[in-house]
Amino acid sequence: MEHSPAPDPAAPPAGDRREFLTKAAAIAIGGAITAVPPVAGLCVFLDPLRRESPAGASVLVASLSALPEGGEPRKFPVLATKVDAWNRANNVPVGAVYLQRLKDNQVRALNVVCPHAGCFVNYRPGENDFFCPCHDSRFATDGAILDPKSPSPRPLDDLPVEIRKGTEVWVTFQNFRAGEHKKIPV
Ligand code: FES
Structure with missing residues (x-):
């Protein structure tokens, strides 16, 4: 049991x-x-799909024919595709650049953002310079600081340019931190 x-x-x-x-x-x-x-x-x-910034990406900005050789700098918007997990938006403005065609199909690209505090500079044809209306910084057409007492700590930010198919002007677009002597990407 x-x-x-x-x-x-x-x-x-x-x-x-x-x-x-x-x-x-x-x-x-x-x-x-x-x-x-x-x-x-x-x-x-x-998740890289959700990053919206095209920072560091190469972007088609203009046609070479829009830039006369030896002409004045011209301002162009930088449009990019923004993608996240749910949406894809084409041609979204993410910044702007001044393009100037030099000799031998060389093109110079400068970010329009003033390195002092982030205002937009304007090209002044009469002065042949870039002027920042916020605190009066002035820059040469190659981006160099013109005023020794300039509030901007560095020249305008130049950007890499590539000519593709002989006619397309592609710019590696990037913004940089304001108020720094060195170009620090943001
Ligand atoms: S933001 Fe351009 S001079 Fe201050």
């Missing part, structure tokens, strides 16, 4: 065990739900 084991006097009653298991499950599920937002935020940060 079999005997059932004697109850362990140190073991909690069955009702207490059920309550303990219920609480443990609630804590585990709650922890998982709480962890979702930070994890989702990390994914958004790391």
Whole structure:
């Protein structure tokens, strides 16, 4: 004849065990739900599809025929495609550049943003310079600082240019941190 084991006097009653298991499950599920937002935020940060900035990307900006050789600088918008997980938007303005055609189909590109505090510079045909209306910085057509007391800590930011198919002017567009002596990409 079999005997059932004697109850362990140190073991909690069955009702207490059920309550303990219920609480443990609630804590585990709650922890998982709480962890979702930070994890989702990390994914958004790391997912390259969701990065909207075209910083450092090569962008078709103009046709070479729009720039007469030896002519004055001309301002062009920089349009790029912005992509995130849900949308794709073409031709979104992300900045602007001054382009100037030099000899032998060489093209100079300068970011229009003043390195002092981020205002936009304007080309002045009469002065043949770039002028920043915010604090009066002046720059030569190659971007060099003209005024020794210029508030701008560095020349205008030049950008790499590539001529493709003999006619297309592509610019590697990039913004840089204002107020710094060195070009620090942002
Ligand atoms: S922002 Fe251009 S001079 Fe200050």
